[in-house]
Amino acid sequence: MNGRYWNEKEGHNPMPSIVDLLNQFPVIASLCEQDKVDDLILSHVKIAVIMCGNLKDIPEIVNNCQSRRIHSFIYIDLIDGLSSRDGAVDFVRYFTTADGIVTTKSNQVRRAHALDLACIQRYFVFDAISQANIKKQLDSSAADAVEILPGVIPGVTKYMAKGLNKPLIVGGFVNKKKDVESAIACGATAISTSLPELWYL
Template sequence: MRKLLEYNPIIAAIKNDKGLEDVVKSDCNIVFLLYGDIMSLKEKVEFLNNHNKKVFIHLDMITGIASNPIVIDYICENLNIEGVITTKVNIVKRAIDKNVNVVQRFFLLDSMSLESALDGLKKVRPQAIEIMPGIMPKVIKRVSEKINVPIIAGGLVEKKEEVIEVLKNGAISVSTSNEKLWEE
């Protein structure tokens, strides 16, 4: 997973049908699918697969998917994806057990949420983490010094300079819905 992220530092975060159509024209190889429902999920994944995109589904954002770990079994049997994204530890554990790439998303709002995330990562080791918001180079540097897990910076990253700054401070990739950054 580390090599995949290093080779693809910009990840397209897709949150609507326009983004889905536009990403297939972009240079982004990795797509974070952040919208949809259980009924349209397979169609969206197949569309992206047909355009040679590596798809990670954000399970917490797909309507009709419960936070029950059985969802990982369903995905393994029915979808051709690169991995999943979630904030839920029980889903992370099941994905790890089933050898599914998992990105655990953390919202770091204050020092307590940072310490909680670091403590949690001592117990469960996802293949990568996503730190939200992604425009906190100081926090990303602090996390990267304490854990040996690839870090993705996501949320509120809007400028090339911000991408460069978070990459310099320990992030391995940046997820963004800003289509202008998909080509840079």
């Protein structure tokens, strides 16, 4: 699943496979505040997860990303005005030109694929029990890539990455360059961070 293609006549990039994209650009910008859009479009990142805004703002934020050839994913669980229903994914498909979505919900993963949107499924690791349960779910997830939080526990990253058949993203508390390097060394394909200073790595 490569996600929907941008219109090249309008100067938009076709999205490569998500595996190739994450391998080439392992730092993902998590845009949590709209006043950081300028930082984002001036940075070195080529993948952004949009985690702020509302139905009116999202298309403009995506267009700003496209102007700098940044591939955008909408974290639909956090966008004001969207919900856990399939209609949230439909909004991204038909009213924005985003490449895909991020969600915690399996039904939205299925809907995204039906609409030819790339999808990252996010999981939260709270303790040893949740770690074991999530490990079982990762390989069976229909998402193109999976993300676990928090992402600064080397042992957890190694455990989750072992034998995984899709890209692994880690996020949460990734605050320093050494956190990025450690996560990649432990088997993560990419990291996500909301800190603009790490968007220039």
